[in-house]
Each structure stands twice: as structure tokens, then as C-alpha cells.
Amino acid sequence: MSERAMPSPAERSHLGPYRIERQLGRGAMGAVYLGTDPRTGKAVALKTMALATEFDGTELEDARERFFREAETAGRLRHPDIVRILDAGEHDGTAYVAMEYLTGHDLQGHTQSTQLLSLPAVVRIGARVADALAYAHSQGVVHRDVKPANVMVDLEADVVKVTDFGIACIADASRTRTGVVLGTPSYMSPEQLSGRRLDGRSDLYSLGVMLFQLLTGQLPHQNEAMARLLHAIVNEPAADLRSVRPDLPDALAQVVARLLSKQPEARPADGWQVANDLRAVAALGSSVDPSGGVPVVTEPAALRDLEAQPFATTVSLPQPDRGHNPKL
Amino acid sequence: MPFEFFSATDPGRLRRNNEDSVAVDFDAALVVLADGMGGYNAGEVASNIATSFIRTELGRWLIEAAAQANDADVRRAMDICVDNANRAIFNAAHSNPQYAGMGTTLVVGVFREGRLLLGHVGDSRCYRWRDGQLTQLTRDHSLLQEQIDAGLITKEEAAFSNNKNLVTRAVGVDETVPLESHQHDLLGGDVVLMCSDGLSDMIDDARISELLRSSATLEAGASALIDAANQAGGKDNIAVILARVTGQASAGRTWWPFRR
Numbered sequence: 001m002s003e004r005a006m007p008s009p010a011e012r013s014h015l016g017p018y019r020i021e022r023q024l025g026r027g028a029m030g031a032v033y034l035g036t037d038p039r040t041g042k043a044v045a046l047k048t049m050a051l052a053t054e055f056d057g058t059e060l061e062d063a064r065e066r067f068f069r070e071a072e073t074a075g076r077l078r079h080p081d082i083v084r085i086l087d088a089g090e091h092d093g094t095a096y097v098a099m100e101y102l103t104g105h106d107l108q109g110h111t112q113s114t115q116l117l118s119l120p121a122v123v124r125i126g127a128r129v130a131d132a133l134a135y136a137h138s139q140g141v142v143h144r145d146v147k148p149a150n151v152m153v154d155l156e157a158d159v160v161k162v163t164d165f166g167i168a169c170i171a172d173a174s175r176t177r178t179g180v181v182l183g184t185p186s187y188m189s190p191e192q193l194s195g196r197r198l199d200g201r202s203d204l205y206s207l208g209v210m211l212f213q214l215l216t217g218q219l220p221h222q223n224e225a226m227a228r229l230l231h232a233i234v235n236e237p238a239a240d241l242r243s244v245r246p247d248l249p250d251a252l253a254q255v256v257a258r259l260l261s262k263q264p265e266a267r268p269a270d271g272w273q274v275a276n277d278l279r280a281v282a283a284l285g286s287s288v289d290p291s292g293g294v295p296v297v298t299e300p301a302a303l304r305d306l307e308a309q310p311f312a313t314t315v316s317l318p319q320p321d322r323g324h325n326p327k328l
Numbered sequence: 329m330p331f332e333f334f335s336a337t338d339p340g341r342l343r344r345n346n347e348d349s350v351a352v353d354f355d356a357a358l359v360v361l362a363d364g365m366g367g368y369n370a371g372e373v374a375s376n377i378a379t380s381f382i383r384t385e386l387g388r389w390l391i392e393a394a395a396q397a398n399d400a401d402v403r404r405a406m407d408i409c410v411d412n413a414n415r416a417i418f419n420a421a422h423s424n425p426q427y428a429g430m431g432t433t434l435v436v437g438v439f440r441e442g443r444l445l446l447g448h449v450g451d452s453r454c455y456r457w458r459d460g461q462l463t464q465l466t467r468d469h470s471l472l473q474e475q476i477d478a479g480l481i482t483k484e485e486a487a488f489s490n491n492k493n494l495v496t497r498a499v500g501v502d503e504t505v506p507l508e509s510h511q512h513d514l515l516g517g518d519v520v521l522m523c524s525d526g527l528s529d530m531i532d533d534a535r536i537s538e539l540l541r542s543s544a545t546l547e548a549g550a551s552a553l554i555d556a557a558n559q560a561g562g563k564d565n566i567a568v569i570l571a572r573v574t575g576q577a578s579a580g581r582t583w584w585p586f587r588r
Contacts, residue, residue, distance in 0.1 A: 023425045031426060182471050182494045195481045195489055226496060227477035234480055 015046050015096045016089040030094075034101065037086075043101040044086060048094050067095050074165050077139060081132040083152070083163045102161055104154030107210070111148050113217025119248070120282060122214045125153060127278040128160045129207060134271025136165060137200030144198065146206035147187040148213065185226070186219045190234040190262050201264035204274060208238075208259025208267075215252075216244040220260055234262070252281045329441045329516070331357050332572040334546035338554045340526055341562030347371030348524045348567035349432075351379035353387035356394070357439035359569045360386075363452050363524035365498065366421075366430030374417050374432040374500050381413040382436055390438065399445060402438055403509055406447050410434065410499065410507045417500030431498035434507075435466065435522045439571060444520060447509035450495045452567070453528055455536070456512060457519040462537040465512055469497045493525070519546075520571040523553070526564035530557040546570040 013020060018035035021043075025032050030048040037044055049067065071088035074097075078084065087098040107125070110117050117125070129151060136143060143150075143165055152161045189205035191198060212220045220238035223229035238260040241253040255277045261267050268274045335350040347364040349372075362378040364371030386409040394402070413434075421427045433450025444465075446454055451468040467473060471494040475481045481489065499505050514520075519540055527536075531553075539556055543549035550568045557566050 025425060025428055182496050185471060185474075193475060193478075193480050195475070195485050195491075226474045230474050230480060231478040234478070 012092070015048070015091045015094065016087070016098075018044060018046055018087075018096075018098055020046065035098065037098070044098045045101045047097045047099065049096075050094050064090070064095065071097050073141060077136055077141060077165055079132050079135045081128045081160050081162060082136065082165055083161045102152045102154070102159070102163070103157070104152050104159055104161075106163075107148035107151045107153060107214065111213045111217065116217055117214060119215070119252075121155075122211065123252070123278050123282045125151070125160050125214075126207065126211050127275040127282070129162055129210075130204075130271040130274035130278065132160075132162045132271070133200065133203050133207065134275065136162075137203070137270060141165060142198055142200055143203045143206075144192070145187075146203045146210060148210055151210070185230060186221065186233070188233070189264075191264060193230050193234055199264065200270065201267050204259050204267050204271060205261075205264075207271075207274065208256050211256050211259070212238070212241060215241060215248065215256075218244055249281055249284060251277075251284055255281065329514070329573060329575045331439045332546060332574055333357075333359060333569065334550050335359070335361075335567075335569045336550045336554060337565065337567045338558070338562075340565050341558050343563075343565055345369060345372060346565045347375055348526065348565040349375035349379040350567050350569050351383035352569065353383050353390070356387040356390035358383060358387050358390055359435075359437045359439075359522065359571060361435045361452055361522045361524065361567050361569050362432045362499075363450070363526070363565070363567060364430065364432040366427065370421075370427045370430035371432070373420065373427060374430040377417050377420065378413050378432045378434055378499055381416055382409050382434075385409045385412065386436070386438075394440075399440070399443070399511060402440070402445050403447075406436060406438065406445065406509060407507055410436065410447065410449070411504065414499045414505045415503070418503060421500060429501065431501040433495065433524070434499050435569075436507075437520065437522065437571070439514070439520075439573075442514055444512045444514055445509065446512055447507045449505055449507055450498050451493075452524045453522065455521045455523075455533075456514075457521060457537065457540050458515065458517070460537065460541055462521075462533050462540070464533070465510070466508075468495075469508070470495050492529075514573050516573055516575045518573045519549075520569075520573075521553075522567075522569040524565065524567040526562075526566035527553055527557050527568060529564065530560040530562065530566075546572055 021034045033046040075085040084100040187206040189202040339346040351360045360379045362375035364375030433452040438445040451470045539552045
């Protein structure tokens, strides 16, 4: 009953003008490939969606239209800290989006309490993400899925990139069937969970959850039963940052608490304000801490690395820091 | 207490391939239904691994052991078979980039004298139809259902949600998967319906009940359900398993398949 009329990209050498090098993995909608733009020689990531094997008839036309409209919307976003969408097209029934290819890794790895980034790193990354969100919101685009897995960093290259902007909407186009397994709704804002209309401040809430987790290794709301977790996100106050990490500056705890307000009106009005508040926290840190806010290290090699990377990873301190356990 | 079974799938109106799968082992009184996810044919692969694997493994065990096994034994066997199927899909997903992330929902039922041992993962459903009343036996493992349970949205609002089709658990996407299983009583004349959301998202419970009532045989019932779902749009693959408890009805209750 199923026709396999068209070859999968795995069996092809090109998608549009892009040469396929190898498969990188799979996204929510289909395979992701590493490609090369032969015109520039630059590497691109090609996210695909097998429209013609998923849809038929008028539904196919609708899906195609939605796909390209969303790709166009996402493509309008030009910001150094947002992954650039370069192109979108269709080749033999496979729709693709060509995006800048990123090195580095996402922040998911830094959400465990044993893998946390330093305080200055988190604050600086947070400010850049807030700026990127503010820009997107000013262009009328709400991300809707801000979370550590959607922020890529390359610490050595001082790169921070928010990913999957608008792609979340493109994924919606393909979600007329069971297709996505939800990992956790913990980054969703109260209004998202309540089915209300969203604006940019919903993304700011999610940013607040992300910051909380990057700073503590925990989520502001936790419950094993999902329905109770959802209820708590909507109705119960978030944990205070200082209850988990008393060493953190009050100013930072206040920024995060504001972001985690249930009411969008109680949050900062836009991402620029958040970025300013976070940079103020960073400045405060460097004026109070004689080491300039950068963790002190003993090994010279690590010190050299620190000078090269503004986002220093967690390093051993010569004495146990208050609020931290000595590294084993 | 003998049982009668019928199963069917249909790609629906809009999709070119069919990622739903069903399997019935008549001798073991075992039924399995799965709705797969993943691009190209990955969903098809996942759902077919689930149904064929569980039908074979659990079916074989039931034929050999059911006479001596109590319900706890059967439920444990069900857990083990689902766990093995999960690992098979998970491993396949990791060994082939084209299958990465594939998974499937699952409904598995073992029919025994006077009762149904029912397990499920995801948002494919099982209903029991008795005396003209349709009761949903499974609770969807979906974000939407959690939102409803948490009192954040109503069932009516759920129809318009952006979060549709976000399941909270699926077979094959993690190393382990929790199977939710329960026992449900069965009486003569009961009809049990298992279906993927390709059915339940297209027609409502009232319509399902009406179609069951007006069908003379299980096969006719399955056709009627699939046709109705397609007429309502057929936006997704449709899978249906119908089981009927033949045998004595108690006094005062109507026999099925008598048409009203």
C-alpha cells in the first residue's frame, strides 16, 4: 500500500544546489545532512522534511506553503547570535532548509550539577540569548521552544547561537500525527501550558527556567507526575535561586525571579532589558570579586586557555569556594 | 469465554504511507496495536517491530504458559515483552541514522475469562463498549491530557491546541519505557475497541458508539469506523482492532450483534 516512489536524500548526491556530504543525524521532521554550497565552499546544515511521502493532494500543497512561509519568516532573522537560515527549497519531494553549520555543542550538557558553567559564563551567555530573543520578538517571531538544547555554544570561538527559530513552527506543519515525544514541558511558560496566546515574554520565561537550571543543575519546578508538574508551573511560585545556591548575587536572583513570574506583565518587557540586567550583574561581580569574576586557577595552561576563552568552564579553585563542594 | 477478533488498518486520505500496525494472535487471545513515528518509513519500521515482536514473543509465552499463569504472571510477561520490543526499536534507531529517533505508541491486550489485561504507551486508545455505552479504558500519555488533568485546559479547548500529538512517552525512544497496565472486567456481549488517534481524532466517542451499535459484525464495524474517519478528513493513518466477548449474556441485557 505504501509507495516509495522517490529516493530518500540518503540515496542522492544533492539537495538543490547543495552537495550532500554525509548525514549528521535526525531532527524532529526528518534527516539532517552536512552539505557544501559549491558556490562558496561553505559548510551548511540541511534539515529535511519528506513532504511528498508524508502528505498528498491539497494537504501537500498546504504543507508546502506552510513550510516555505515559515522558512521565509525564519530567514528574515539576521542576528549574530541566531542561526542563519540561508535558503529553503524542494528537491524531488523533499523540502529542505539550508542553515549555517555550527561547531560546538548545545547547553544541555551544562544542566547537570557536575557540569555547570561558571557564573560569569552563564550570565554572559544569558545576556546574548536575551538580546537575540529581543531582536526576534521585534521582528514578530516568538521562538516558543527556548531551552538548553536549543542554544549552541562554542566556548573557544566565543560563539553563542540560538537554534530552531521558526523551525518549531515548520515542525508544527508536520505534526498532524503523533510524531513528537515530549521530553519535558518544564521550559514552557504558564500561558503556554494554559493554552493562552503567546508573545515574546513567554520566551523570556523559558529563558528564566534555562538560567535557573544552568546556575543550579535543577529546575525551578520539579514533580514526577507530569500533571502535577504542569499545575505547579502555572500555580506555584518558582523556587528562589538562593535557596539552592546561597552564594549567588541577590541581583541575579531577582532577575531570574522576575523572568519566572506567572504573569507576563510582571516580567521584563523585552529581552533588551533582561540583557541589560544580566550585564549589570556581571559588572557587579567583577567590581566585588578581586579576581575579576573569573575563577582563579593554578595550572598555567588553564590560565592561558582562560585568556583565550571568555566563557571559562568550571575549574578547580585553590580553596573551597563558599557554596561549592571541593572538587574530588 | 471465547472471543472474536477483527483488525484493520487504512492509510487514511492524506498520507502516502501507513505507519500504523496491528497484530492478533487468535489462539493466545492477544492483540497488539501500534502507531509509529519518524520520517520516511521509520515509523512503519518502529510500529511493525512492536506488533510483530510482541505478538510472537508474548503469543508464544501465552500458548505455553497461560494455563498455569495467573494475571500477575501475564502482566509481568507483558512488561518483559514490551521492554524487549522497546530495546529492539531503540537499538535499530541507533544503528541506522535514517531511523534515529523513531518510536511508536502501543496498546497490548490479553483476553482472559471475564477480564482484559491491558497495557499501553502513548495516545493510542482502548475503549469498552457495553450496553450502548462507550468507556475509554486508557488515559492518553499526551501533553494535552496532562494539561486537562492539571485543570489548565478543558477538553473542548484541547481541540484547538498547538500541543496536539505531543506524546509524553513512546516505545523505542529511550532505553526503557514505562508500560501502564490495568485489568478490566469483561461481560458477555462486551465489545473492546483499540485504535490509533487516526480514528479518535477524526470522529468523536458518540459517533464511534453509534457506528458500533449499527454494525452487524466486527468486520462491518471496522469498515464503518474507518469510512467515517476518512469521511471526516482521514488526516492520519487509521488502525482498529475490535474484540467481542461471545458467550452468555446475563438476563435483561441485549445481545450484540443484533442490530437495533
